Every structure is written in structure tokens, then in C-alpha cells.
Amino acid sequence: MTKDRIGALFFLVLSLAYGLEAQQIRLLPFATGEAFTPRTMPTALAIVGGVIAFLMLVLPAKDRPKKVGEGAFAGWGGFAWVKVLALGVLMAVYAYLLTRAGFIVATSLFLLGGFLVLGERRWPVLLGASVPVVVAFWFILSQLLGIYLTPGSWWVAFGGGG
Helix, strand or coil: CCCCHHHHHHHHHHHHHHHHHHCCCCCCCHHHHCCCCCCCCCCCCCCCCHHHHHHHHHCCCCCCCCCCCCCCCCCHHCCCHHHHHHHHHHHHHHHHHHHHHHHHHHHHHHHHHHHCCCCCCCHHHHHHHHHHHHHHHHHHHHCCCCCCCCHHHHHHHHCCCC
């Protein structure tokens, strides 16, 4: 099995799990007959992702000669496992920091760390691609859409807003 097929299989399982979880979203009583509900977009994304992953699995790969005697897990060796592990640790740290340091600080640090793990080393690019994007996203969510984003318990403990 090649790396492409392993990735497609992983993406198919992820899409199926996402689609099943999307069906667990509770609907308000008045929203059951509506055409667009909170389940609509996640379900559509799961279906599109599943179809694409399935097609990647069943359609023949282009520009790749078939190797005779290739083992089932032979494609796993070419992945950057250290980067995958580092990004997983970053996600766990982000989840920890989100309620403590707040959305802006935690998300900025997560993006900075992610860009560093993926190989970006130019600080103007790192800061320009993380901090302004996070602040703009925070503004859209909290100020325009009215979604409450906690400033973080550390910020509140030090006398900041809350």
C-alpha cells in the first residue's frame, strides 16, 4: 500500500467519524424542518471528504509504477513522524493554554510553533502570518459575530478584562 493510499484510507476513516459525530449535534425544536441546520455543513463536509477519499482509494494512481512484493506497511516509512508528533504535542499544549492564556495568546503561540515545526524560520513571516491573522479572526468572532471568547484565567487573575 502506497503513502497515497494510506493517506486516503486515513482521510476516509476521519470523514466517516466526522459524519457520525455531526449527526450528534442537537437541533432546536424549531430547526428540525429547516433546510439549513447546524448539522448541514459538517454533514456536507463529511460526504465530500468521504467521496474524495474513496475515489483516491479506488482509482489507479498516476505516474506510479506498481511495485511487486511491496508490503502492506511499506508506505509508512516516508512520513515525517517527528513533525507529526511535534504538531500533536502542540495541539495538546494549545488545548491546555486556551482557557488559561486566552484565545489570542494561545492561538498565536500555536501558529508560531506550527510554522516553526514545519520549517519556517523568518521571523517577519512567522509573526506576520500568525498574530494579525489571529487578531483578525478574534475580531470577526467576538466583535462582529458576538461569540464569546474567554480572555483566559491568567489574564483575569492579573486584573485584566473578563
